[in-house]
Amino acid sequence: NAGVTQTPKFRILKIGQSMTLQCTQDMNHNYMYWYRQDPGMGLKLIYYSVGAGITDKGEVPNGYNVSRSTTEDFPLRLELAAPSQTSVYFCASTNLGGGKFSYEQYFGPGTRLTVT
Amino acid sequence: EDKVVQSPLSLVVHEGDTVTLNCSYEVTNFRSLLWYKQEKKAPTFLFMLTSSGIEKKSGRLSSILDKKELFSILNITATQTGDSAVYLCAVETIQGAQKLVFGQGTRLTINP
Numbered sequence: 660n661a662g663v664t665q666t667p668k669f670r671i672l673k674i675g676q677s678m679t680l681q682c683t684q685d686m687n688h689n690y691m692y693w694y695r696q697d698p699g700m701g702l703k704l705i706y707y708s709v710g711a712g713i714t715d716k717g718e719v720p721n722g723y724n725v726s727r728s729t730t731e732d733f734p735l736r737l738e739l740a741a742p743s744q745t746s747v748y749f750c751a752s753t754n755l756g757g758g759k760f761s762y763e764q765y766f767g768p769g770t771r772l773t774v775t
Numbered sequence: 776e777d778k779v780v781q782s783p784l785s786l787v788v789h790e791g792d793t794v795t796l797n798c799s800y801e802v803t804n805f806r807s808l809l810w811y812k813q814e815k816k817a818p819t820f821l822f823m824l825t826s827s828g829i830e831k832k833s834g835r836l837s838s839i840l841d842k843k844e845l846f847s848i849l850n851i852t853a854t855q856t857g858d859s860a861v862y863l864c865a866v867e868t869i870q871g872a873q874k875l876v877f878g879q880g881t882r883l884t885i886n887p
Contacts (some may be wrong), residue, residue, distance in 0.1 A: 690873060701779070701863055701877030702818070709872055717874065749817060753873060764873065766817035 660685050663767035665750050671773045672740040680735040680770050682750030690753045691733040692717075692764065693725065695746040702749060708733055740774045747771050777802040781864050781878035789886050792854050796881045798864030799846040808840055808847050809875065811863040818863055821849070851883075859885045 666681045684691065689710050694702040694717075704717030708727040722744060724736040733752075737744060751764040782797045798808070807825045811818035822831045824840035824847060831838050835854075840847045851858055861882050865875040 692875075694877075699879070701781075701865075701879045702875075703877070704874060707872065707874060715872075718876070755873060763820040763823075764875070766819075768816050 662686065663750055663752055663765050665748075665767035665770050667770060668768070669771045671775065672737075674740060674742065674774060676740050677736070677738050678740070678772075680737075680748055680750075680772075682733045682735070682767060683731050684733075684750075684752040684765070684767075685731065686752065686754070686765065687730060688752035688754045688765070689730065690755055691727065692751045693723070693733070693735045694749045694751065695719065695744075696749060696769075697746050705735065705748075737772075742774050745772060745774050777866070777868055777876045779864055779866050779876050779878035781862075781881050783881060784879065785882045785884075787884045787886065788854060790854060790856060792885075793850065793852045794854060794883065796849040796851075796862050796864075796883070797846060798848070798878055800864075800866045800876075800878075801845065802866050802868050802876060804868050805842070806867040806869070809865045809867065810838055810847075810849050811865065813861040813863055813880070814859075821862075854885045856885050856887055859883060 663684045692707045693705040696702045703719045706725040708714045748770045750767040753764045779800045809823045810821040822838045827842040835852045838849045861880040863880045864878040
């Protein structure tokens with residue numbers, strides 16, 4: 660299993676540009692999450708999903724959109740990039756409920772985004 | 776507003792020392808507290824605690840939760856240079872979705 664993969668690893672955007680951060684997991688996890696981590700800080704939840712077709716806002720959703728059309732994929736969309744969105748973005752997944760139960764969120768390697 | 780505060784923010788010790796990292800929280804619907812280790816990139820899971828007074832151990836690492844005083848500690852004994860990392864504390868606030876509120880982390884540096 661590859662686990663949680665994220666693309667791209669690095670990206671530089673100009674103010675006002677748009678982009679999609681990709682996240683894929685191959686563990687058949689039902690729950691997926693997007694976090695951002697600013698320098699010297701902990702992680703803040705942007706959006707999460709409890710299954711295909713179901714998403715909800717976290718602590719800091721403004722300026723972002725998500726979709727979950729399949730179990731495996733959970734892309735994060737930035738529509739109008741701003742310097743305040745310069746951060747490292749982590750995707751994570753876990754499996755809660757049913758016959759398989761895990762407390763651990765598995766994280767992807769992160770995407771470092773700079774907006775100038 | 777839910778809040779998780781870690782202390783100290785930074786700690787430098789010598790190899791072989793014992794360290795204690797602190798995590799206090801104020802959240803409206805506590806479900807569990809988790810510790811993660813973050814080296815260069817993604818956080819990796821260490822412990823999950825749900826009940827007061829029950830110590831979780833994994834090798835030289837141990838952790839305990841006090842739900843009355845709203846804090847947890849992470850102990851590392853006989854530290855090694857490989858323990859150098861940022862240690863993150865997170866609190867799960869809503870049952871069924873594992874929404875996590877993270878503290879700002881403690882940067883631990885172990886000097887040889």
